[in-house]
Amino acid sequence: MRGTLLARRNNMANGRLMHICISDRKGVCKHEIPSAVIVADHGMKDDVHAGVWHRQVSLLAHVDIEFMRAKGLNLKPGAFGENLVIDGIDADELGVGSLLKIGDVLLELTQIGKVCHTRCAIYYSTGDCIMPRTGLFARVLEGGELLPGAPVEILRFISRSTIQAAIITVSDRCATGQMIDTAGPAVASLLNENLHAHIAWTATLPDEMDRISEALKDYTDRRVDLIVTTGGTGISPRDLTPEATRNVLDRELPGLAEAMRATSALRTPNALLSRAVAGVRRETLIVNLPGSLNAAVENLSAILAAIPHAVKMLRGESAHPESDTGRVIAPKSSDLYQLQPLSTHNALGNP
Numbered sequence: 001m002r003g004t005l006l007a008r009r010n011n012m013a014n015g016r017l018m019h020i021c022i023s024d025r026k027g028v029c030k031h032e033i034p035s036a037v038i039v040a041d042h043g044m045k046d047d048v049h050a051g052v053w054h055r056q057v058s059l060l061a062h063v064d065i066e067f068m069r070a071k072g073l074n075l076k077p078g079a080f081g082e083n084l085v086i087d088g089i090d091a092d093e094l095g096v097g098s099l100l101k102i103g104d105v106l107l108e109l110t111q112i113g114k115v116c117h118t119r120c121a122i123y124y125s126t127g128d129c130i131m132p133r134t135g136l137f138a139r140v141l142e143g144g145e146l147l148p149g150a151p152v153e154i155l156r157f158i159s160r161s162t163i164q165a166a167i168i169t170v171s172d173r174c175a176t177g178q179m180i181d182t183a184g185p186a187v188a189s190l191l192n193e194n195l196h197a198h199i200a201w202t203a204t205l206p207d208e209m210d211r212i213s214e215a216l217k218d219y220t221d222r223r224v225d226l227i228v229t230t231g232g233t234g235i236s237p238r239d240l241t242p243e244a245t246r247n248v249l250d251r252e253l254p255g256l257a258e259a260m261r262a263t264s265a266l267r268t269p270n271a272l273l274s275r276a277v278a279g280v281r282r283e284t285l286i287v288n289l290p291g292s293l294n295a296a297v298e299n300l301s302a303i304l305a306a307i308p309h310a311v312k313m314l315r316g317e318s319a320h321p322e323s324d325t326g327r328v329i330a331p332k333s334s335d336l337y338q339l340q341p342l343s344t345h346n347a348l349g350n351p
Contacts, residue, residue, distance in 0.1 A: 002046055002305060003070055006314060010148070014088060014089055014152065014153060014154060015086055015087055015088030015089035015151070015152035015153075016086070016087055016088055016149055016150065016151060016152055016200075017084060017085070017086055017102055017103070017146060017147075017148055017149065017150040017151075017152060018062055018077075018080070018085045018087050018109070018148060018177075019032055019077035019084070019148060019248065020034070020036045020075050020084060020146055020147075020148060020350065021033065021045060021078030021082060021083055021084070021085070021086040022036065022046060022047045022078075022138070022319070023047065023048055023081070023085070024046070024047075024048050024049055024080070024226070024256050026048050026049070026172065026290045027081075027082060028081070029076075029078050029080070030047075030077075030078030030081055030082065030083065031076075031077075031078050031081050032076065032077040032078055034147075034148075035143075035145060035146060035208060035210065035350075036083075036145070036146050037139055037141065037143070037145055037146075037148050038057065038105045038142040038143045038144055038145070039143045040140050040141065040142055040144055041056075041139065041141075042056060042140060042143075042175075043056030043057050043083075043140055044056075044057060044083055046165075047083060049083070051193060053139075054110040054111065054139055054222065055110065055114075055137040055138075055139075056137075056138065056139045056140050057083050057084065057107060057137070057139075057140060058081065058083045058084070058089075058131070058135055058136065058137050058138075058219045059082060059084045059085070059086055059091075059092035059100075059107075059135070059136040059137075059138065060080060060082040060084075060085055060086075060090075060130070060131070060134065060135060061085075061086060061087070061089075061136075061146050062085050062086065062087035063087070063091075064091075064130055064134045065079075065085065065114060065130075067130075067267075072203060075315060076135070077222065079142060080129055080130055080131045080135070081129075081171055082130055082305060083129065084102070084146075084311055085127050086102070086152050088097075088152065089152055089154060092134070092160065093157075093159060093160050093180065093224060094109060094136065094154070094157070094160060094196065095108050095109070095112070095158040095160040095162050095164065096110060096112060096158065096164050096198065096200045096224075096314055097109060097112065097156070097158040097162075097164075097198045097200060098154065098156055098157055098158045099141075099154070099155040099156035100138065100152060100153070100154060100155070101152070101153040101154075101155050102146060102150050102151070102152050102153075103145070103146050103147070103150035103151065104143075104144030104145070105142060105143060105144045105146055106140070106141040106142035106143070106155070107138035107139070107140060107141065108138055108139055108261070109136055109137070110137055110138055110139050110157075110200070111136075111137040111161070111222050111223060112129065112135075112136060112137075113131075113132050113133050113223060113236065114115050114132050114135060114221070114223075116136065116217055122310070123204030128261060151287065155240075156197055157223055161313055162196065162197065162198050163191075163195050163197040163198070163226060163307070163308070164197070164198055164200045164223075164224045164225045164226070165188075165191050165195070165198065165199050165224060165225065165226040165227070165228065166201035166202070166203075166219040166226070166227045166228070167184050167187055167188055167199060167201070167202045167203075167222045167223075167227075167228050167229075167230070168202075168203050168204075168205060168212070168216070168219075168230070169181045169183065169184040169203070169204045169205070169230050169231060169235065169291075169304045170205055170206075170207055170212055170227070170229055170230065170231035170232040170241050170291070171204070171205075171206070171207065171230075171231045171232070171291060172207050172238060173206050174231075175204050175205055175206040176206070177257070178254045181204060181230075182293040183230040183290075183293045183295075183296040184202060184204070184230055184291070185290060186293050186296060186297050187228055187289065187296055187300055188202070189302055190297055190301065190304070191226075191228070191265045191300075192304075194304055195304065195308060197225075197226070197236050197281065198297070200221055200222070200224055200226065200273055201222070204220065207231075207232050207238040207239065207240055207241075208240070209240045209243055212232070212240065212244035212245070213244045213245075213247045214228070214245065215247045216229075216245065216286060217248050217281075220248070220282055220284045220286075223254075223283065223284070223285065224284055225283075225285065225311045225314065225315070226284065226285050226286075226307065226308075226311065227252070227284055227285070227286045227287070227351045228286075228287050228289060228300065228351060229241055229245070229286070229287070229288050229289065230289045230290065230291050230296050231289075231290070232244075232288075232291065233274050233275055233276040233288050233289070233290050233291070234273060234274065234275070234290070235275065238330065239275070241288050242275045242277045242288060243277075244274060245277050245279070245286055245288055246277060246279075248281050248286075249277070249279035249280065249281055249286065250277055250279070250280055250281050250282065251280045252278070252279040253278045253279050253280065253285075253310075254278075254305045255308065256278035256287060257274075257276050257277050257278050259302050259303055260274070260289075260300075260302050261274055261276070261298040262302075263299065263301075263302035264290075264295060264298055264299060264302075265336065267298070271295075274290060276288035276289065276290065278303075279287070279349060280314065283314045283315065284314070285307065285310050285311065285314060287300070287303070336339070
């Protein structure tokens with residue numbers, strides 16, 4: 001699969017563990033300890049953040065901490081609430097789904113950065129917190145004891161540039177095991193084969209508005225690029241996916257839904273009954289698809305080409321890098337700004 005490959009240093013140590021930190025309360029700095037027991041599907045023994053969820057262990061790169069120290073901050077290990085400080089690997093290139101082996105412990109990266117809804121004691125003690133921007137979060141696949149100096153190996157590398165997607169199947173019958181979900185796996189295959197996306201999360205939920213909305217908010221907080229729902233877009237009394245989606249959107253993108261309906265309407269007029277919506281919550285694109293396999297694939301195929309561009313814009317990249325070159329505003333020595341010369345071509349591309 002493109003975007004996934006073994007580390008170049010085939011099973012050889014390419015980094016090391018520098019510090020191990022723990023705390024018994026959330027929102028405070030952790031303190032360094034000489035060793036730790038990491039428990040599979042739980043996290044660090046006796047650490048407050050351990051549990052059955054996707055952020056069982058947190059990591060920071062030593063270089064990021066040193067960057068903050070260079071600003072004059074006196075920082076001890078654990079100052080940003082991290083469990084593990086690692087050195088010697090390019091953490092900025094690691095994406096969700098990458099596998100790290102630290103000693104005997106196997107970790108799968110599940111989130112890059114996090115959403116801080118309020119400023120905690122860490123922010124006030126350090127003046128800033130880099131964990132929301134550069135923190136790595138992982139779940140524990142294999143546990144063991146950790147000591148500083150343990151080798152860090154990248155067993156599976158997924159590039160940070162890879163599109164990270166979550167797929168939510170909305171169906172009462174699929175949720176209760178009365179029906180097999182076919183649309184969700186088909187959508188996953190389409191995204192992987194055409195966009196080389198990594199399917200970070202999947203879920204199957206009943207047609208309940210609150211649960212759908214909460215799942216959308218949860219996956220947005222996990223900072224995936226794309227959330228695709230299948231099912232619940234029609235006019236039956238239990239079809240509530242559009243309402244649940246609108247509850248969490250910051251902005252709608254009606255053009256995507258219109259394109260999907262228009263494409264399907266070429267085959268069947270019933271497509272005009274779809275109430276699917278699409279839009280943006282924070283940095284995540286959310287798209288509703290129908291619940292049938294054929295309709296879901298057909299609808300997603302209609303907008304597939306627009307998704308990479310949308311993801312780039314939501315990540316803060318330039319919307320038109322190739323045409324922005326001649327429009328960049330650069331500083332003059334006088335600290336004033338002037339507009340760089342425009343291209344000699346007009347808007348139609350003619351000289």
